[in-house]
Each structure stands twice: as structure tokens, then as C-alpha cells.
Amino acid sequence: MTGQIYVISGPSGAGKSTIIRSLRDKTSDLVYSISHTSRGPRGKEEAGVHYHFVDRTTFRAMIEDGAFLEWARVYDDYYGTAYSSIEDQLDSGNDVIMDLDPQGAKNIKKAHPASILIFILPPSYEALEKRLRERATEEERAIQSRLRKAHRQLMECVHYDYLIVNDILDKASSEAAAVITANRCAKARRLSEIEKIFKLQ
Ligand code: ADP
Ligand code: 5GP
Numbered sequence: 001m002t003g004q005i006y007v008i009s010g011p012s013g014a015g016k017s018t019i020i021r022s023l024r025d026k027t028s029d030l031v032y033s034i035s036h037t038s039r040g041p042r043g044k045e046e047a048g049v050h051y052h053f054v055d056r057t058t059f060r061a062m063i064e065d066g067a068f069l070e071w072a073r074v075y076d077d078y079y080g081t082a083y084s085s086i087e088d089q090l091d092s093g094n095d096v097i098m099d100l101d102p103q104g105a106k107n108i109k110k111a112h113p114a115s116i117l118i119f120i121l122p123p124s125y126e127a128l129e130k131r132l133r134e135r136a137t138e139e140e141r142a143i144q145s146r147l148r149k150a151h152r153q154l155m156e157c158v159h160y161d162y163l164i165v166n167d168i169l170d171k172a173s174s175e176a177a178a179v180i181t182a183n184r185c186a187k188a189r190r191l192s193e194i195e196k197i198f199k200l201q
Helices: 016-026 056-064 083-091 102-111 125-135 140-159 169-185 187-197
Strands: 005-009 030-032 035-037 051-053 068-074 077-082 095-099 116-121 162-165
Touching (some): 005 016, 016 030, 016 095, 016 169, 035 056, 056 068, 056 077, 077 083, 077 102, 116 140
Parallel strands (some): 005 095, 030 095, 035 051, 116 162
Antiparallel strands (some): 068 077
16 A cells, blocks of 8 residues: 655744654654755755755756656745655655645645645744744744745645644644544555455455
8 A cells, every 4th residue: 555645734933844853753654755945954954854955957957857746936945845755655655744835735635635734833923923033044034024924824724634733842743643643544544454464355
């Protein structure tokens, strides 16, 4: 059986990366899809771990070559999921978790309708601003731009399967883990294995 795709979205500063990190620590057989981006590394980000960092020319050439399952322009930079980043993992039955903007999430759902879309919300606009400022990974101009886009991005939550409010981190991470656990128990994912074990066919 091929792996399940989980897409995480939410405004910048909502806690997507933090929750994904916690999920990967807690959950077996869950692989992070490393996107390509034309933006530069920030803070302690490492090439090939957080993103594949490429220049704009390379990114555009990859679009021309049809290398991306989905791509989008977000905050003035290019971001995309290359087929090569996820295909082997899905084919080997591993579940893949992606951090995508809402356009990317829609495109993934179109290409893989069984994908599960999870939206992470901050507890308030004030908390979002505080987190972005305390993270201190962007300059003031970029923080302002991300805050201005937060309202429109939050409106996208209606298109998602699960909504998680990241107030207390442990609670939000557990809720995200529960979505994955419940999905792994779903009949659609479990039945063929059970039929084999108990010779039900
Ligand atoms: P995103 O990936 O959505 O942009 P991050 O995971 O980088 O957001 O989180 C933004 C900042 O908020 C980080 O400094 C992170 O440590 C902090 N943070 C995340 N979740 C919480 C939480 N529940 N309470 C307080 N701070 C949080
Ligand atoms: P950041 O610069 O904060 O790492 O990411 C900015 C935005 O780009 C986030 O909303 C994140 O979800 C989105 N993003 C990251 N990788 C991809 C990708 O491969 N495709 C799409 N569509 N969005 C992405």
C-alpha cells in the first residue's frame, strides 16, 4: 500500500515547523517532504534538511522540466514539492508530511485526493505577532508582510480536513498525532493487511 500524505498549512508563525518536528519525534514511518525554495536559509536552517535551497534560475528551469508535483510563489519567493522528494517514500509505504501554503495544499489534494489536510491556527493575532517577533528570523519588513497576509490565509482554513489551534504546544502536537493515529486505523488503510493475516478472503 502506498503511503499517506499529510499536508500542514497555516500562517507564518502559527507553529507548523514546531509541530512537525514534534510529530516526527513521536511518530514512526513519517517522512518530511523537503521542499525546494528560491529563498535563502535563515537561522539554523540547513540545506537538504529544512529545504533544498536553489536560485531562481534553477527553480524556473525545474518548473520548465516538469520536476514539481506542485509549486507556488509565496512571500515573493518560489516554493515547490519535487516529485523526486516524495515518490520513493510513498512507493515504499512511508507516510509523508508536507508544510505547504494553501495553493500547494489544494494542488496536492487534486493530484492525491486521499491526502489529509491539517490547518494550524495561532490562538490569536496577538500571539501570532509575538511568536514571529520572538522567533526573530525575519526582518521587520518581512514580519509586517507576513502579518498582513495572516487574515487572508486564516480564511483558507475552511478548505481543510482538520483544524488545530496551537495554544499549548503539547496539546496541539497531540491533536496532530491523533489525526495520524486515527487515520492509520481507518478501514481503508488497515483492511488489506488484516485480510492477509486472518485469511479473510
Ligand atoms: P511556522 O513554521 O508556522 O512559521 P514556527 O514553528 O517557526 O512557525 O513557530 C513560530 C515561533 O513560535 C517559534 O519561535 C516557536 O518556537 C514558537 N511557538 C510554536 N508553538 C508555540 C506555542 N504553542 N506557544 C508558544 N510559542 C510557540
Ligand atoms: P517559510 O519561508 O516560512 O519557510 O515558508 C513560507 C511559506 O511557504 C509557508 O506558508 C509554507 O507552508 C510554504 N511552503 C513551504 N514549502 C512549500 C512548497 O513546497 N510548496 C508550497 N506550495 N508552499 C510551500
